[in-house]
Amino acid sequence: MKNPLIKxxxxxxxxxxxxxxxxxxxxxxMIGIVSGFLVAAGSMSVAYDESFEKYNIESGNFELLQKAxxxxxxxxxxxxxxxxxxxxxxxxxxxKEVDSTIRLFKNRKDIDKxxxxxxxxxxxxxxxxxxxxxADNNKxxxxxxxxxxxxxxxxxxxxxxxxxxxxxxxPSDMMFDALKFGVAIVTDTLFDDYGEADLHYSYSWKYxxxxxDDEEAQDMAEKVMKHINGISMLxxxxxxxxxxxIHFTGDDIKGDNTMITVFLYLVMVIIAxxxxxxxxxxxxxxxxxxxxxxxxxxxKGELVRHYLATPMIVVLVSAIVGNILGYTCFKEFAVxxxxxxxxxxxxxxxWNADAFIKTTVVPLIILFVINxxxxxxKLSLSPLxxxxxxxxxxxxxxxxxxxxxxxxxKRFRLRVIFQNIPNYITVxxxxxxxxxxxxxxxxxxxxxxxxxxxxxxxxxxxxxxVLKMPAETKTEGVEKYCSGSLKTxxxxxxxxxxxxxxxxxxxxxxxxxxxxxxxxxxxxYAQKYNIEVGDEVTLKESYGDKKYNFKVEGIYDxxxxxxxxxxxxxxxxxxxxxxGYFNGYFSNTKIKDIDDLYIATTITKDDLTKxxxxxxxxxxxxxxxxxxxxxxxxxxxxxxxxxxxxxKNSQSISMTKILGYNNREINSLYITTTTxxxxxxxxxxxxxxxxxLKYIFKVAxxxxxxxxxxxxPAKIFVEVPLLGIxxxxxxxxxxxxxxxxxxLDEALKNVE
Numbered sequence: 001m002k003n004p005l006i007k008x009x010x011x012x013x014x015x016x017x018x019x020x021x022x023x024x025x026x027x028x029x030m031i032g033i034v035s036g037f038l039v040a041a042g043s044m045s046v047a048y049d050e051s052f053e054k055y056n057i058e059s060g061n062f063e064l065l066q067k068a069x070x071x072x073x074x075x076x077x078x079x080x081x082x083x084x085x086x087x088x089x090x091x092x093x094x095x096k097e098v099d100s101t102i103r104l105f106k107n108r109k110d111i112d113k114x115x116x117x118x119x120x121x122x123x124x125x126x127x128x129x130x131x132x133x134x135a136d137n138n139k140x141x142x143x144x145x146x147x148x149x150x151x152x153x154x155x156x157x158x159x160x161x162x163x164x165x166x167x168x169x170x171p172s173d174m175m176f177d178a179l180k181f182g183v184a185i186v187t188d189t190l191f192d193d194y195g196e197a198d199l200h201y202s203y204s205w206k207y208x209x210x211x212x213d214d215e216e217a218q219d220m221a222e223k224v225m226k227h228i229n230g231i232s233m234l235x236x237x238x239x240x241x242x243x244x245x246i247h248f249t250g251d252d253i254k255g256d257n258t259m260i261t262v263f264l265y266l267v268m269v270i271i272a273x274x275x276x277x278x279x280x281x282x283x284x285x286x287x288x289x290x291x292x293x294x295x296x297x298x299x300k301g302e303l304v305r306h307y308l309a310t311p312m313i314v315v316l317v318s319a320i321v322g323n324i325l326g327y328t329c330f331k332e333f334a335v336x337x338x339x340x341x342x343x344x345x346x347x348x349x350x351w352n353a354d355a356f357i358k359t360t361v362v363p364l365i366i367l368f369v370i371n372x373x374x375x376x377x378k379l380s381l382s383p384l385x386x387x388x389x390x391x392x393x394x395x396x397x398x399x400x401x402x403x404x405x406x407x408x409x410k411r412f413r414l415r416v417i418f419q420n421i422p423n424y425i426t427v428x429x430x431x432x433x434x435x436x437x438x439x440x441x442x443x444x445x446x447x448x449x450x451x452x453x454x455x456x457x458x459x460x461x462x463x464x465x466v467l468k469m470p471a472e473t474k475t476e477g478v479e480k481y482c483s484g485s486l487k488t489x490x491x492x493x494x495x496x497x498x499x500x501x502x503x504x505x506x507x508x509x510x511x512x513x514x515x516x517x518x519x520x521x522x523x524x525y526a527q528k529y530n531i532e533v534g535d536e537v538t539l540k541e542s543y544g545d546k547k548y549n550f551k552v553e554g555i556y557d558x559x560x561x562x563x564x565x566x567x568x569x570x571x572x573x574x575x576x577x578x579x580g581y582f583n584g585y586f587s588n589t590k591i592k593d594i595d596d597l598y599i600a601t602t603i604t605k606d607d608l609t610k611x612x613x614x615x616x617x618x619x620x621x622x623x624x625x626x627x628x629x630x631x632x633x634x635x636x637x638x639x640x641x642x643x644x645x646x647x648k649n650s651q652s653i654s655m656t657k658i659l660g661y662n663n664r665e666i667n668s669l670y671i672t673t674t675t676x677x678x679x680x681x682x683x684x685x686x687x688x689x690x691x692x693l694k695y696i697f698k699v700a701x702x703x704x705x706x707x708x709x710x711x712x713p714a715k716i717f718v719e720v721p722l723l724g725i726x727x728x729x730x731x732x733x734x735x736x737x738x739x740x741x742x743x744l745d746e747a748l749k750n751v752e
Contacts, residue, residue, distance in 0.1 A: 005298075005306045012282075012310055019278070019640060020314055026636055027271060027318035028325065030629075031359045033333075034264045035326025038355035040334035041253045047347035048165065048250050055113040055162035055345070057246060058204035059211075060221060061088060062228055063236035065468075067201050072231055079227035081220045082208040086111045091191065091198045092169075093149030098138040099606070100180040101169065102130070102148055105161070106191050111204050112163040114185060115345035118142055119157030125190045129157035133343040134167065134182030148184070149194055159185060160343045163204075165249040167343060176248065178343070180606055197596040202236075214241045237542075244705075249342045261358050267633065268363040270433060272370040273426050274640050275311040279371060281644045283307065283378050284391060290379070291386030304375045308368065315367050319360040326359070413673040416649065423641045424677050430637035431678070431724070432685040434630045438720055439689050441627025443712045450711045451560060455608045458558045460509050461586040464603040470582055471598040475591045479509055480582040482571040486539035486548060488562070490529060496705040498525065498539055499563045502571025502582075509586040510556070510565060518553030520565040524707035526555050528562065537564070548574065559709045560608070631727055639731045642674045646738050653742045663740050671735050675728065682724040686717055 013020055051057065068076070073085050088111070091104045107121060108114055114121070117132040119142040128146060135158050140146065144155050164183045166176040205224070211217035221239035228234055240246055283290065290303060331349065338344065381391065406414070417424060466483055482502030487495045503510045512520050521531060531537060533552055540547045556565055566574065572581050585591060646653070649670060656666050694710045701708045 005302065008306070009309055009313075013313075016278075019643070020310075022636060022640075023271070023274075024314055024318050026632060027268075027315060027363075028322045030264060030267055031319050031322030031363065032325035032330045033625075034260050035323045035355055035359045036330025036332075037260050037334040038257060038358060039327055039331050039349065039352050040338060041257050042352040042355060043347050043350045044335075044338055044344055045250065045253050046350055047345055048253065051115075051162050051165075051345055055115065056111050056206070057162050058086075058088075058111055058240055059083070059207045059217075060224070060237070060239040060243070061163075061202055061204045062225075062234055062238070064201045064203070065233045065235055068203070068232055073203075075231050076205075076228055079224060081223050081227075083205040083224060084208065086204045086206070088112065088202050088204040089191075090200050090202055091149070091194050092200070093194070093198065096147035097145070098140070100134075100138065100182060102134075102146075103169070103181070103183045104128075104148070104186050104191060104194070105183065106188050107185055108161075111206060112161065115160040115162065117158045117160055117346065119155075121159070121185055122153075122156050122187050122190075125187050125193070126151070126153055127156045128153040128184050128186050129159045130155055130184040131164065131167065131178075131182045131343050132158040132160055133178045133339065133341075136340070137179045138182075149198075151190070151194075153186070153190075157185075160345045161185075162246075162345070163243070164245050165343050166245050166252075168245040168248070176245070178341070183343075217241045249344065252342075253338070264359065265362065265366065266433060268366045269370070270426070270430050270633075270637065271315075272311075272367045274430075274637060275367060276371050276374040277423055277426060277641060278644055279307055279311065280374060280378055281648055283375075284389075284648065287386045287389045287391060291383045291388075294383035294386060300376075300379050303379050304372065307375055307379075308371055311367055311371055312364065315364055316360075319363060323356065323359060326355070412669050413676070416645070416670060416673045417677065420645050420648070423645055427638060427641050427677060428681045428685070430641075431634060431681040432688060434634035434637070435682070435685045435689045435720060435724075436692060437626050437630030437633065438723065439630075439693055439712070439716065441623050441625075441630060442719060443693070443716050444623050444626075446713045446716065447708075447711045450713070451708050452609045454709070455560050456605055458560070459605065459608065460558075462588045462604065463585075463590060465585040465587065465591060465594070465599060466601040466603070467583045467585075467594075467598050468600045469598060471594045473585065473591050473593050475585075475587060475589060475593065477589060478585045478587040478591065479504065479507060480568075481507075481509075481584050481586055482568050482577075482582050483584050484571075484575060485542055486564075487542055488529070489538045489540055489547065493529070493702055496562060497542070499561065500539075500571065501563060501565045502568040503565060505567055507586075512554060512556045512565060514565055514567055515553070516567050516570055519550035519570075520554040520556045521550075521552055522556050522558040522561045522563040522565075524559050524709070525562045525564070526552075527559065527709060528702060528707045539564070560707060562706060631723065634724060635727050635731060638674075638678055638728060639734065642671075642731065642735055643738065645674060646670060646735060646742075650742050653739060657742070663736070666739055667736050670739065671732055674735070675732060678728050679721075679725065682721045686720060689720075690717075 077083055077085055088105065088108070092101050093104060094100075095102055114129075116129075119129065121129050128148065130140065130146065135141065135155070140155060142155055142158060146153055146155055161183050167178045167181050167183065168176045169181045207220065211220050217239060218241065221237075221241075225234070225237050228237070293303065294300070327349070378391070385391065461479075481504070484500045485497045486500055488498055489495065501510065503514065505514065505516075507514075514520050519537075521537060525531065525537075529537075531552060533554060535552050537550050537552060538547055539550070550564055550566075556563075568582070571577075572579065653666055653670065656669070690712060693712075697708075697710045
């Protein structure tokens, strides 16, 4: 014989159809988005991992000051660690149609092979194949023309270079730049025609014996670096395991998996508590029925299963529909987001069992556990207590005493708050979490734009020239300086490149009172590594073991870089250089009388603002989606729990109507009370959210090279509460209608 309680389920769903439809849509949307991202990320992760073997990605690359002859290459290959070396020279050229720099390579046939996404590789000397993501961001397509280094070339193909899945132009950059930097393939003849002015003598290598892990790879790379440095002068050395252009994509995709999964779990915990509170309210309303059923022989377990069924069914159906949407429309949204950020090869959608567990099994377990604990606790009372509607395990002898000097209406509101503390605590936690999401959505873009502004405001000069060797100029207003780079030494953070400047005393570009024997560090360096004036910083050689200690005499106002400032004489003494040495110019005008052969790098505003530019480009759609999700979550939680409070007090509301109170006065007792709690929660959570996000951003950006200071404009602190108040106004209007619908005869029902 079927359990008669099963017949009640359709009626229960129908009776609260509005609530369950809203919850169904919200949970479906959340699971769909997360499922789509996990499926897309999982499929792309597989394609990314397979690309190492499929495209024969390098074990590392190094750059020499000049081209190595065959004997030098043979010596390099025959070191302690046996390697195979491949030429992988490149040229950096400016483009005309779009404001960008493009890195040209010859066709790779042996190492770091190419994935052709559209069209074909160039076959003529006036053709070029460009990176697919760079093309998309600059609205270029196959058949268009692009002027590169003064030569007009036809785009024949869109490609993905396996060693440039993230378009880092420089390994020390905080972020890649897919808008103003791209990579491309040209014919060997065209490559040679450009000459050697911008030629980089870059070589890729592959180990004969693949290292087992990153630790072994690091040991092997150090041996290779020392060996090469003994044969020829290294200007750059990047092992594969530390190459951001190769590894950033894979690390970020896997990091996204963790972040979005945790986000779903937090949402589901809050939703589970909402279900628990609403189910608890249903039990309170049906106390007499439950008492009768228990007295008739129904066990506690049967009733627990009955009340668990509805929320479990809603979440299960939401998970199924959400996963279907995840594998279809939401997956495409995620794919578009990843292809908009990374230069990934083609992929195939792969069934992701891990995504199914994370988006279906785990949410159901979270809901089951939280609601089971609540139901076991609620239904552990005796049948007699249910029949008497005495649902408190510990009955208070008298109510909490309030000062009689407090007005009657204020005391009434306080009673409502005390009676609904679990509901209001859940409201507070829900608003806190929703505000974190809204804060992120509203504050991310202003923070990135502020980062751009501080970079522009704190630029040493409009142009910073780094020379391969000293060269004189007649350009007026320039200032010579020395520059180099060392690696940071810190137990908690991974090593990164710190720029070392040697500037003239009383420099007209670096406005700091730097004296011989002392060092200034950038504000970004001080913030990231928690360094103060008087501390000592230790840095080490990029391609050696020698360490340097600098006593911090001051902090230079440059919040976005990791840099150390010395006098030029101290720089020369520290690095044992000849008197009068310099290798760069600060200038506010472009230097035109130094041959490009002597210029290693020119640093401009575009180079320094690539981080914010790329993050805005990559996260534009995601930022608005976060703000929308936060508002929806806020409205959902506040509405459902406020509705529970009104239903819980329906008998009291009915009694006040009988006593002659009108709807406006009743609203002032119940809805105004909830309004006070909601507004107080919004105001209290804003500083908590600010501190929380500041910590989260500090931890997150500590893993990147460089530094991005946390910043939230003052208007966000006003916009977030205002957005909450406007959203709550809609909810309050709906709640007033519910109060109006409470019938007068409700007071005559269920009288204890």
